[in-house]
Amino acid sequence: MATFYLAGFMYINGCGTENRRVLIPDSDSAEIGDPPIHAAIYVDKDQCVSETWGAAKLEHDVTVDGQNVTVFEFPLKKRSLVSLPDAGTDKACNNLKDGLPSAQKADPNFVPNLTTPDTVAEVTFGGGTLESFRLGGKEIVRCGRDLDLPPRGPSSSSSSVGGDKDDDLDADSTVTVTIVDSKSREPTGEKFSLTVKGGAHVIIGHTRDLFQVGPVVPRPASAVTALYEKVTAAGDPSTFASWHFAEVPPDQLAPVADKVLKYLKKNPHFTDGDGPPWCC
Numbered sequence: 001m002a003t004f005y006l007a008g009f010m011y012i013n014g015c016g017t018e019n020r021r022v023l024i025p026d027s028d029s030a031e032i033g034d035p036p037i038h039a040a041i042y043v044d045k046d047q048c049v050s051e052t053w054g055a056a057k058l059e060h061d062v063t064v065d066g067q068n069v070t071v072f073e074f075p076l077k078k079r080s081l082v083s084l085p086d087a088g089t090d091k092a093c094n095n096l097k098d099g100l101p102s103a104q105k106a107d108p109n110f111v112p113n114l115t116t117p118d119t120v121a122e123v124t125f126g127g128g129t130l131e132s133f134r135l136g137g138k139e140i141v142r143c144g145r146d147l148d149l150p151p152r153g154p155s156s157s158s159s160s161v162g163g164d165k166d167d168d169l170d171a172d173s174t175v176t177v178t179i180v181d182s183k184s185r186e187p188t189g190e191k192f193s194l195t196v197k198g199g200a201h202v203i204i205g206h207t208r209d210l211f212q213v214g215p216v217v218p219r220p221a222s223a224v225t226a227l228y229e230k231v232t233a234a235g236d237p238s239t240f241a242s243w244h245f246a247e248v249p250p251d252q253l254a255p256v257a258d259k260v261l262k263y264l265k266k267n268p269h270f271t272d273g274d275g276p277p278w279c280c
Contacts, residue, residue, distance in 0.1 A: 002047075002173035002196050003144035004084055005261070006123070007270070008206035009037065009224075011103070011231050012141065012279040013112050015093040015130065022123035022277075023112065024206045025230040026078060033223045035208040037274060038075065039121045041082075041175065042210075044260050045070035047200035049172055052193050060211045062263050069259045071211075074194060076121040079185070081178045082204065084143070086126035093280075099132030100139055101278040103235070110235030118230035123204060132277075135256070136265035139276030170198040201258035207274045210264065216272045228278075 006012065006022060014020040027037035040058075051057060051074065058073040076082065103110040128143045172195050179190040196202055221238075228237040256262050264270040 001085070001144065001171055001198055002200040002202050003142060004125075005201065005203045006141040006143070006205075006277050007138075007203055007264075008275040008277065009227055010123075010206050010275075010277045011112055011228070012096065012100070012130070012277055013114065015096050015280045019114075020091065020125060020130075021114070022204075023114075023117050023119050023231040024076075024121040024123070025227050026118045026120040027206070027227060028078065028120065029226070031223060031226040033220060035212075035217055035219075037206060037208055037227075039080070039204075039206045040076055041074040041194060042203040042205060042260055043072050043074075043194070043196055043200060044258065045072050047196050047202075048072055049195040049197055050193075051195070052191075062211070064259045064262050067259070069263065071260055071263070073211075074192070076177065077179065078120045079180050079182050080121040081180055082121055082123045083176045083178070084123065084125040084128075085173045085175070086128070091127055092129045094129060094131040096130055096132050096141070096279050099134075100141070100276060102280065103237075103278055104280065106239045107235045110237075111233040113231050113233035115233075120206075135261060136267075136271040138264075138271045141277050172196065172198055173200065173202075175202065201261055203260060203264070208269055210267060210269050210273075212269060216268050219274060 009025060009027070011023045011025075012020075013023065024039050027039075045059070051072070053074050056075055058075065060071045060073060062069050062071060103112075125143060131142050133140055133142060174193055174195045177192040177194075179188045179192075180186060181188055194202075225238045256265055
């Protein structure tokens with residue numbers, strides 16, 4: 001079973017309910033400005049089993065702890081419905097309302113648009129714990145069944161975590177992406193899939209180019225407001241500057257072993273760039 005991470009501009013809806021869903025607003029418009037924002041899935045090449053993006057897949061060679069690492073980037077085109085594998089029956093949310101900006105705390109009138117949001121992608125998932133952390137001082141959300149499981153070792157048994165479900169931690173995980181029509185929201189017939197090894201770490205991001213070089217260019221507040229208006233049914237997204245943040249200690253996501261997460265942790269275009277996710 002893989003562990004998934006949500007990073008960048010997106011709204012996480014339905015914390016702890018059956019309607020858990022992530023809205024990634026469409027950033028392909030002039031008012032968003034520069035630098036451009038795009039949605040994509042990232043994973044270490046060594047953790048990838050198979051994929052069907054073909055020529056659309058991007059490869060980035062980076063250095064992490066003195067080692068050469070190839071990161072696969074799978075762009076999400078408009079409008080992508082991303083389905084993550086079920087990660088158990090737990091639908092808990094840890095630290096989301098306190099560890100992320102809360103639209104409802106800043107604006108009691110805020111209501112997300114769950115019917116006709118202007119999104120580039122939407123993410124759905126079944127069970128699995130959602131938990132907010134900071135990575136290099138930047139908020140990020142983790143989703144996975146293995147969050148509350150004890151470490152596996154020679155003495156561990158399937159009965160210690162409930163039947164044979166423990167074996168799922170070693171199983172491959174498949175992400176499916178279905179493209180739907182922007183207006184009718186009916187499937188176009190175009191689909192993509194990504195299968196990764198058990199224990200892989202997969203990042204779903206909506207950010208600027210994380211592999212660029214040069215200074216981090218701040219994004220105007222007006223651009224952020226325009227972005228979140230695309231997934232707002234009621235309320236005033238311009239209040240984002242006063243969204244509530246709890247005092248969450250930095251770098252709770254530790255230790256970081258995954259090479260892509262290590263790369264992001266030291267990458268200023270991630271730590272000082274766009275986002276974080278906001279929620280409920």
